[in-house]
Amino acid sequence: MRRKDFLTSILALSGTALVPSASASVMRQVESLSLADVSGDATTILMGDIHISGDFDEQGKPKHYPYNPICFEQQTREILAMRPLPKNLIILGDVAWDHGLKEDYEYAARLFRPLQEAGIRITMAMGNHDRREPFFEVFKEYRTQTKVAGRVVTIVELPDVDFVVLDSLDELPNLKRGQSTNVNGKMDDEQIKWLESYLSTAKRPVILGAHHPLGEMPNLEAVIAKSSAVVAYIYAHVHVWNKGVRIIRPRDPERMVPHISLPSTFYGDIGYAVMRTTKEEAVVTYSSNGFWWAQPVENPPKVWAQRVADLSAERCTILLK
DSSP states (O other), X not given: OOHHHHHHHHHTSOGGGSSOOXXXXXXXXXXXXXXXXXXXXXXXXXXXXXXXXXXBOTTSOBSSOTHHHHHHHHHHHXXXXXXXXXXXXXXXXXOBSSSOOXXXXXXXXXXXXXXXXXXXXXXXXXXXXXXXXXHHHHSTHHHHHOSSTTSOOEEEEOSSOEEEEOOOOOOOTTOOTTOOOXXXXXXXXXXXXXXXXXXXXXXXXXXXXXXXXGGGOHHHHHHHHHOSSEEEEEEOSSOSOEEEEEESSTTOGGGEEEEEEOOBSSEEEEEEEEEEEOSSEEEEEEEEEEEEEOOOSSSOOHHHHHHHHHHTTOEEEEXXX
16 A cells, blocks of 8 residues: 555544554553652653644645644543643654644644643743744743743753753744754754753752754753763654663763653654653653554554554663662
8 A cells, every 4th residue: 555545544543543552551550659659740741743733724634744633632632541640741842743833833732722721731842843933923931931042941840850941943044934944953052051050050850851862962962971960861853762871971970861762743653751750760651652653553564563562661760869
């Protein structure tokens, strides 16, 4: 079957049958813990690359990646079923489908409503498919609340760790509608100066997050190498779950920083991560909804099903002490 025909066929499926879910394993892990071990405040959902398109056809369906909102809505149902209910959702960039249109963010805002009405705070980063000005037009609070003027920089205060969301978008000037910007990430001097100052007085462990891998931003890596406060770096962009260690000062074992790549909503590894924190550690568990493309539950290709099975118990532990 041609890819176009396959994608057309899966769009006919209902939202509940679109993708297989391995998130039950995560739900069981959360439910097995006592309330003394985990709370909603200490539970954070991590996502990347949701790629929402607000450009609709005459039938009111997105013209681009129309299965993305279906996948996001399924993940929303899973999150709202969690007990205790998570208090934070952090989306590390590429909120928009391709060129960061205002209508993309307007549609994303509608999709966020059930989570926000349940009391879940949503924090976003900028990815290479995002645009700051259209984003600021819809999510106006980011323009005034950002820690660095003109960028999207946020501190999410969790019970045992601070999660600092940075802006790695290298946006070209004077872009017209439909034009692409740089794919690789960049950390500008103003953010670096702010971050150095912030880390120098940090009283708690700090997890840094942005859209792009750390290797694309040597100036950011240099800041982390000098800071004892940073305990991990989490990013998106590559659409594949991966946990590793970034050895940024080989002779200093304290500078071996966990380096975690998040799945996407629709392509590659499909899913999200659940991070639960205590005073000693932050455990990031991958919750799989599928692999490669959004797919029917019935008879997925063996290699896709095997990837889902291999990742069903994936986790990474970040030591906070």
